[in-house]
Amino acid sequence: MFRMISDIGTDAMKDEAKLARMNTLQSDIEGIYAKATVSFSDGQTLALEPGLTQLMASSRNYTKLQEAWIGWRDNTGKLMRDKYADFVTLSNEGVSSLGYHDTGEYWRSWYESPTFEPDLQKLLEELKPLYSNLHTYVREKLMDLYGRDKFPTSGQIPAHLLGNMWAQQWNNIYDLVIPYPDKTSVDVTPELKNQSYTPLRMFRTAEEFFKSLGLLPMPDRFWNKSIIVKPTDRKMVCHASAEDFYNQKDFRIKMCTDINMEDLVTIHHEMGHIQYFMQYKDQPVPFRDGANPGFHEAVGDTLALSVATPKHLQTIGLLNSVENDEGSDINYLLSMALEKIAFLPFGYLIDQWRWSVFSGETPKDKFNDKWWELRCKYQGVSPPVERTSTDFDPGAKYHIPSNTPYIRYFVSFVVQFQFHKALCEAAGQTGPLHKCDIYRSKEAGTKLGDMLRLGSSKPWPYAMEALTGQPNMSAKALMDYFAPLTAWLEKQNAGKQVGWQDACSNQRHAPLSANEQQAKKWLTEYNMAAQEVFYEETEVEWTYATNITDYNQQKQTEARLKLADFQKEAAANASRFDWKHFDDEQVKRQFSKISDIGTSALTDKNKLKKLNDLQSEIEGIYGKGKVCLGGNKCLTLDPDLYDILTSSRNYTELTLIWQEWRNVTGKKMKDKYEEFVRLSNEGVRELGYNDTGEYWRSVYDTPTFQKDLQKLMEQLKPLYEQLHAYVRKKLKKIYGAEHFPASGHIPAHLFGNMWAQEWENLYDLMEPYKNKAKVDVTPELVRQNYTAHRMFKTAEEFFTSLGLKPMPETFWNKSMIVRPAGRDVICHCFCLGFL
Ligand code: KAW
Ligand code: ZN
Numbered sequence: 001m002f003r004m005i006s007d008i009g010t011d012a013m014k015d016e017a018k019l020a021r022m023n024t025l026q027s028d029i030e031g032i033y034a035k036a037t038v039s040f041s042d043g044q045t046l047a048l049e050p051g052l053t054q055l056m057a058s059s060r061n062y063t064k065l066q067e068a069w070i071g072w073r074d075n076t077g078k079l080m081r082d083k084y085a086d087f088v089t090l091s092n093e094g095v096s097s098l099g100y101h102d103t104g105e106y107w108r109s110w111y112e113s114p115t116f117e118p119d120l121q122k123l124l125e126e127l128k129p130l131y132s133n134l135h136t137y138v139r140e141k142l143m144d145l146y147g148r149d150k151f152p153t154s155g156q157i158p159a160h161l162l163g164n165m166w167a168q169q170w171n172n173i174y175d176l177v178i179p180y181p182d183k184t185s186v187d188v189t190p191e192l193k194n195q196s197y198t199p200l201r202m203f204r205t206a207e208e209f210f211k212s213l214g215l216l217p218m219p220d221r222f223w224n225k226s227i228i229v230k231p232t233d234r235k236m237v238c239h240a241s242a243e244d245f246y247n248q249k250d251f252r253i254k255m256c257t258d259i260n261m262e263d264l265v266t267i268h269h270e271m272g273h274i275q276y277f278m279q280y281k282d283q284p285v286p287f288r289d290g291a292n293p294g295f296h297e298a299v300g301d302t303l304a305l306s307v308a309t310p311k312h313l314q315t316i317g318l319l320n321s322v323e324n325d326e327g328s329d330i331n332y333l334l335s336m337a338l339e340k341i342a343f344l345p346f347g348y349l350i351d352q353w354r355w356s357v358f359s360g361e362t363p364k365d366k367f368n369d370k371w372w373e374l375r376c377k378y379q380g381v382s383p384p385v386e387r388t389s390t391d392f393d394p395g396a397k398y399h400i401p402s403n404t405p406y407i408r409y410f411v412s413f414v415v416q417f418q419f420h421k422a423l424c425e426a427a428g429q430t431g432p433l434h435k436c437d438i439y440r441s442k443e444a445g446t447k448l449g450d451m452l453r454l455g456s457s458k459p460w461p462y463a464m465e466a467l468t469g470q471p472n473m474s475a476k477a478l479m480d481y482f483a484p485l486t487a488w489l490e491k492q493n494a495g496k497q498v499g500w501q502d503a504c505s506n507q508r509h510a511p512l513s514a515n516e517q518q519a520k521k522w523l524t525e526y527n528m529a530a531q532e533v534f535y536e537e538t539e540v541e542w543t544y545a546t547n548i549t550d551y552n553q554q555k556q557t558e559a560r561l562k563l564a565d566f567q568k569e570a571a572a573n574a575s576r577f578d579w580k581h582f583d584d585e586q587v588k589r590q591f592s593k594i595s596d597i598g599t600s601a602l603t604d605k606n607k608l609k610k611l612n613d614l615q616s617e618i619e620g621i622y623g624k625g626k627v628c629l630g631g632n633k634c635l636t637l638d639p640d641l642y643d644i645l646t647s648s649r650n651y652t653e654l655t656l657i658w659q660e661w662r663n664v665t666g667k668k669m670k671d672k673y674e675e676f677v678r679l680s681n682e683g684v685r686e687l688g689y690n691d692t693g694e695y696w697r698s699v700y701d702t703p704t705f706q707k708d709l710q711k712l713m714e715q716l717k718p719l720y721e722q723l724h725a726y727v728r729k730k731l732k733k734i735y736g737a738e739h740f741p742a743s744g745h746i747p748a749h750l751f752g753n754m755w756a757q758e759w760e761n762l763y764d765l766m767e768p769y770k771n772k773a774k775v776d777v778t779p780e781l782v783r784q785n786y787t788a789h790r791m792f793k794t795a796e797e798f799f800t801s802l803g804l805k806p807m808p809e810t811f812w813n814k815s816m817i818v819r820p821a822g823r824d825v826i827c828h829c830f831c832l833g834f835l
Contacts, residue, residue: 009094009095009098009106010022010090010091010094010095010103011094014097015093018090018093018094019094021090022087022090022091022094025083025084025086025087025090026087026403028080028083029080029083029084029087029395029401030237030401030402032076032079032080032083032395032401033076033080033395033398033401033402034235034236034237035235036048036072036075036076037075038052038067038068038071038072038075039071040064040067040068040071041067046068047238048072048165048238049230049238049256049258050230050256050258052068052072052165053165053258054258055068056068056069056160056163056164056165056172057163057164057172058172060145060176062146062150062161065160065161066160066384066385068160068165069159069160069165069384070384070385072165072396073391073392073393073396076395076396076401077391077392077393077394077395077396077400078390078391078392078395079395080392080395080401081364081367081390081391081392081395084367084392084395084400084401085364085367087403088103088357088358091103091358091403092358101359102358102359102360103358104351104354104355104356104357104358104359105358105359107351107355107405107407108355108407110292110293111292111293111294111411111460112292112459112460119473120348120407120410120411123414123473123474123475124344124345124348124378124410126475126479127341127344127475127478127479129486129685129688129689129690130337130341130479130482130485130486130489131341131342131344131345132380132498132499132688133486133489133490133493133498133688134337134338134341134342134489135157135380135499135500136489136493136496136497136498136499136688137177137489137492137493138157138162138170138173138177138338139151139155139157140493140496140580141176141177142157142161142173142176143509143512145176146158146161147511148508148509148510148511148512149508149509149510149511150508151508151509152382152504152505152506152507152508152509153505153507153508153509154376154382154500154501154503154504154505154507155380155497155499155500155501156376156380156381156382156500156504157380157381157382158381158382158383158384159375159381159382159383159384160384161173162342162381165396166346166396166397167342167346167379167381168342168343168346168347169338169339169342169343170338170339170342171261171262171335171338171339171342172262173338174187174334174335174338177334177338178331178334179327179330179331179334179488180327180328180330180331182327183323183325183327183328183331184310184319184321184322184323184328184331184332185331185332185335186308186310186313186319186331186332186335187261187335188261188264188313188318188319189259189260189261191318191319192259192260192261192264192318193259195317195318197259198259199228199229199257199259200228202257202259202263202264202267203218203228203257203267203271205264205316206264206267206268206271206307207271209268209303209306209307209439210271210275210303212439212440212445213303213438213439213440213441213442213444213445213448214442214445214446214449215275215279215445215448215449216275216278216279218251218271218274219249219251219278221249221250221251221252222251222252222253222274225250225252226252226253226254226255227252227253227254227255228253228255228257229256229257230256230257236254236256237254237402238255238256239398239402240253240254240255240256240266240269240270241253241254241255241270242254242270242271242273242274242277244273244277244288246285246288248281248282251274251277251278252274253267253270253271253273253274255267255270264307265301265304265307265308265339268300268301268303268304268307269297269300269301269304270300271300272296272297272298272299272300272301272302272303273296273297273299273300275299275300275452276290276295276296276299276452276455279449279452279453279455280452280453280454280455280456282453283453283454283455283456283457286456287455287456287457288455288456289455289456290455290456291451291454291455291456291458291459291460291462291463291464292408292411292456292460293405293407293408293411294407294408294409294410294411294412294414294415295411295412295415295460295463296408296412297408297409297411297412298411298412298413298415298416298419299448299452301412301413301416302416302419302420302423302448303438305416305417305420305436306420306436306437306438306439307437308336309332309434309435309436309437310322310328310332311435311437312437312439315437315439326484329434329484330484330485330488332434333434333482333484333485333488334485336434336481336482337482337485340413340478341482343409343413344410344413344414345378345379345380346378346379347406347407347409347410347412347413348378348407348410349374349375349378349379350394350397350399350400350406350407351405351406351407352374352378353370353371353374353394354394354400354405354406356370357370365389366389367389367392367394368387368388368389368390368391368392368393368394369389371393371394372387372393372504373503376500376502376503376504377502377503380499380500382504383504386506411473413478414473414474414475414478415464415473417433417477417478417480417481418464418467418468418473418474418476418477418478419448419467419468420433420436420477420481421433421468421477421480421481422447422467422468422469423438423441423444423447423448423467424436424438424444426438426441426443426444426446426447427441427443427444428441428443432481432484433477433480433481434481434482434484447467448467450466451463451466451467454466484703486690487703488703489688490688490689490694490698491698491701491703493687493688494592494595494596494698496575496595496687496688497571497575497601497686497687498686498687498688499686499688510576512576512577512578513576513577513578514577514578514581515577516582516583516584516587518577519577519579519582519587519591520584520587522573522574522577523587523590523591526570526573526574526594529566530566530570533562533563533566534563536559536562537559537560537562537563540552540555540556540558540559541556541559543555543556544556544616545623545825545826546816546820546825546826547823547824547825548620548623548624548823548824548825548826549823549824553616553617553620556616557609557612557613557616560612560615560616561608561609561612563600564597564599564600564602564608564612565600567594567597567600568597568600568601570594571594571595571597571601574591574594574595575595577591579591579592596687597687598683598684598687598695599611599679599680599683599684599692600683601683601684601686601687602679602682602683602686603686607679607682607683608683610675610679611676611679611680611683614672614673614675614676614679615676617669617672618669618672618673618676619826621665621668621669621672622665622669622826623824623825623826624824625637625661625664625665626664627640627641627657627660627661627664628660629656629657629660635657636819637661637754638819638828639819641657641661641754642754644657645657645752645753645754645761646752646761649734649735649765651735651739651750654749654750655749657749658748658749658754661754677692680692724746726766727746727759727762727766728740728744728746730762730765730766731746731750731762731765734765735750763776764776788817788818789817792807792817
C-alpha cells in the first residue's frame, strides 16, 4: 500500500513554479480542444459533439468529410503543438524524481509486468489477420463507393471515410458494408428514436442490466448530480467520463448523450466505471482503483457484449424479430467487428506514439511523421491530404490534450472478451460466445462483483485468475467470439491482396476496368501463356523426381520461382479488372482462381527463394533416404524396405528398419521443415490466411469442414476400433503380449507398412477363414508372368470399358513405371499433368 501512496506521478515535481507551468500548459491544451469548432465553406459551423461526430458518421460526401477532417485538425492539434512539446519536457522532469526515466515508463509501471510491452505486441500479432481481413473487406466496399482512384496504391484506407473522426471504430459505416442486407441487422438507433427514448431512459435501461445481475444500483446522488445531456448555457468537455469523489457515496457521470446505439454502449461503459467505484469503496484509498487501468475500462463493455446481442435487444423491446440463421449471425458479428476489431490497432498505437515522444525517441519536428508512420503501419489508414511537420494530428484526439493514457483501451478490448467468456460460463450458457447474454444471471453477477471488490489490492493477474481461472491476458476468447466471421471474411477476400504496405504512398490507384470484353481477351492470353509456363515447370519437376541430382534440384528451384513470379504477375494484372462485378460466372471464377496464389504471394523474393530451396532440400532428403545395416548394402524404401516389411515377422528386424528410416529421413529434415513452415505461413498471411493449413482448407469452401471431418471420424470410429482389436489380438499371438503397451496401442512397425497406414500386407496373418477363397492375386500375377506394362494395360482396360479415354501415346512413351537402375528417383507414385 505504501508503494501506491508514493506513486504520485508528476506531482512529485520539486520545483513549484515548474509544476504550476505544467498545469497551466495542460489546461491551455485541453481548452484548445474543448473550444474547437469547424467552419465550413458553406458557412456552417460545427462543434465536435454532436455536429462533427454526426457528420463523420452519416455523410458519404468525400469532400465534405475531408473538409471536416482537415478543419478539426487545423483547429485543435495544430494550435497546441508547441505547448504540447513543452508539456512533455516538464512531465518527464516530474516523474524523474520518482526514479522513472520518462512519463511513458511511469505509465507502464501501473501494469506491474516486466513483459508488458512484448505481451501487447504478441496479442496484436495474433489479432492482425482478423483485422487485415476486415480491413480488406471494408476497403473493397469503400472503393466501390468512392472510386479506387481515391485510394493509395500502398493499400491503406483514407482516414476520413470510416465513419469516425479518428477512424477508430467503424460501426457508423455498417450500412455500406452489410453482408446480408435482407437479414436482421441490429442497429437499434431508429428504434430508440421511434420509441422516444430520452438520455435518462437510456441510463435507466443500462442500470437495469447491472441490477439484473445482482450488482449495485446507481445511488440517488448519482441521478441528482450526474450530467447526462450537453448543457446549453455553457461550454463543457463533452468527452464522457466517470468520477469517483472518494467519499464512498458521490459517484457521477458526465456525458453529452445522443440518442443512438453507440451512446447506449458508452453509457454501459461509463456505468461500469461507477460500478467498480462502488464495489471497491470500502477498500483503503490507495486500493480504490482498477486491478489495472484496462480492467477499469472493461467492466461496462463486458456487460455491453450481452446487451448488444439480438436476443437481448429483443428482450428489452428494441428489436422486433430475430432470425436465427447464418446471414443474420454474420451481420451481427460484422457489426461487432466494426466496433471491436477495427479499434484494436488504434488502441495499440496511440501510446506507442506517446511512449516514443516521452522517451525522447521522437523529437518535436518528427511528432506528426511518427504519428502517420504508426497509423499507416498498424491501422492501415492514410491521411486524405498531405501532412507536414507543422500539423499535430495526435492533438485532434481527446486523450492527447487531456493526457489520458490510452493503452488501457487496447487491454480492455482484449480482456473484456475473457471476462465475457468467464461470466457466460458462470451463467451456464453453452452456445457460441457471440450469442451469450448473461442478463439476470446472479451467478455471473456474483463472480464479477467479487472481482471488482478487490480494487487494486492485489496485482491484476490475481483478479484475472479470480474471474477467469487463469492469470494471463489472452486473445483466445476474442478470436473464439469472432471465429465464424473470420471464416466468412476469408472467403470474401479470396483472391484479394489482403493487407497493406507499412508506409503510406502518395500514389493513387488507377480506376478499375469494368470492361468484361477486354477481360475475356486478357484471359485467353493468360491461358496460352500459363499453359506454356506450367508445361516447362512440370517438365523440370519430372526430371528431378525421376533423376535426383543436385543439378536437377537447382533447375527445379529456378522453375518454381519462375512460376511463382508468373502467378504473382498474373494476379496483379487480374486485379486491374473489376471482375467481381462481371456478369459471366465462369469468367469470375477463373479470375478468382488466378488471384489465389498461395505462398507465391510472398513479396520478399529472397524469402520465396528460400522457401523453394527448403522444399527441394526436404524432398531430396526423402528421395535419397537409404537404410544401411552393417555390411555395405544400403536399402531403398522402394522396393527393399517394402519387401522386408511385407514379409518379415522378425520383431527386432522390423524395429531396426522402422527406426533407421526415420533417422535418415524425418530427423534430418526437422530443422529445415520448421523454417519451411514459418516461411510458408508468412506467404499465405499476405493473402489473409492465418496459416497454411487454413489456406489449404479454404479450397473446400466449407466453413464447417473441420467439424464435418471430425463427425465423420466419430462415425467411423466404432468400426475402426473393432478392426483394431481383432488385429491386435492376432499380432499379440505372433509377437508376444510383452511387446504391447497396456494403453491398448499397437506398436507402429508391425503392420507390414512403414507408416501403419494400410494393413493389407497382414492379410495372411489375419485371414478369418483359412480354406475359403482368397482375393490376394499377387501369387497369380507372378505365376502368369505379369509385367508392369501388362498391369498398366489391365487398369487402362477398365477405364476404356466404361467408355472413358484410353491413355494417350505420350503417356506410354514417357511414363516411368519401373525403378530405373543407377540413379536416385522419388518412387512415391505421382502423376504430373503436362498441359
Ligand atoms: C471506447 C471504449 C468503450 C466503448 C467504446 C469506445 N470507443 C472508444 C473507446 C475508447 C475511448 C475513446 O473514446 O477513445 N473511450 C473513452 O474515452 C471513454 C471515456 C472514459 O470512460 O474512458 C473516461 C476517459 C477520461 C479519463 C480521464 C478524464 C476524462 C475522461 N475514463 C474515465 O472516466 C475513468 C474514470 C475513472 C477511472 C478510469 C476511467
Ligand atoms: Zn472509460
